Amino acid sequence: EDKVVQSPLSLVVHEGDTVTLNCSYEVTNFRSLLWYKQEKKAPTFLFMLTSSGIEKKSGRLSSILDKKELFSILNITATQTGDSAIYLCAVEAGQGGSEKLVFGKGTKLTVNP
Amino acid sequence: GAGVSQSPRYKVAKRGQDVALRCDPISGHVSLFWYQQALGQGPEFLTYFQNEAQLDKSGLPSDRFFAERPEGSVSTLKIQRTQQEDSAVYLCASSLWAFYEQYFGPGTRLTVT
Structure with missing residues (x-):
């Protein structure tokens, strides 16, 4: 059975701290790994990773994938209160032509002023 | 439109009622997905369309x-004879083509009483 595990499940930090969120997976027919940020509404897309070792960066956020060890990390530097959200990791398991995403439970990040 | 839209945003149904949830994907997006998100959990895949063809419905619970x-x-997701365990947020997502990133709508929160 396809599985995505995120850690920690929750994290509380102070503004300015750097955080690392973890995602490990076991899926058949891996195609890509995606990170989303979920506040009160829709998950918003952050990154899509398909190749090992290539860092993707957007402002203070960055992510990297290790396909050998089957994990990814999401780094957020100089955190701000607006970074408070649930961060979801998902893996695209393309078995039988389906593009479905398998999600982890998410990491709830709280950034205090 | 600018993003994926869903309606209604909130729905309260009495147990046994039928409900219909609507999703308007981003214009031109070929792939469309439905996910169910229970409180404190990541979204779980329900079904997937490529254009009008339903290619994967393996996640539909019943x-x-x-x-x-x-x-x-x-797209419309219909739930007949609703049960309390159907209470969840139903998320719709679309992507431009196969294996592109998925963009999510705000969801419909269904409460079955």
């Missing part, structure tokens, strides 16, 4: 759940 996308654009 035959009370039915989805359609007759003209390859708007």
Whole structure:
């Protein structure tokens, strides 16, 4: 059975701290790994990773994938209160032509002023 | 439109009632997905369309759940004879083509009383 595990499940930090969120997976027919940020509404897309070792960066956020060890990390530097959200990791398991995403439970990040 | 839209945003149904949830994907997006998100959990895949073809419905929890996308654009998720365990947020997502990133709508929060 396809599985995505995120850690920690929750994290509380102070503004300015750097955080690392973890995602490990076991899926058949891996195609890509995606990170989303979920506040009160829709998950918003952050990154899509398909190749090992290539860092993707957007402002203070960055992510990297290790396909050998089957994990990814999401780094957020100089955190701000607006970074408070649930961060979801998902893996695209393309078995039988389906593009479905398998999600982890998410990491709830709280950034205090 | 600018993003994926869903309606209604909130729905309260009495147990046993039928409900219909609507999703308008981003214009031109070929792939459309439905996910169910229970409180404190990551989204779980329900079904997937490519244009009007339903290519994967392996995540639909029972035959009370039915989805359609007759003209390859708007989609409707119908739940017959709702049960309390159907209470969740139902998320719709679309992507431009196969294996592109998925963009999510704001969801419909269904409460069955």
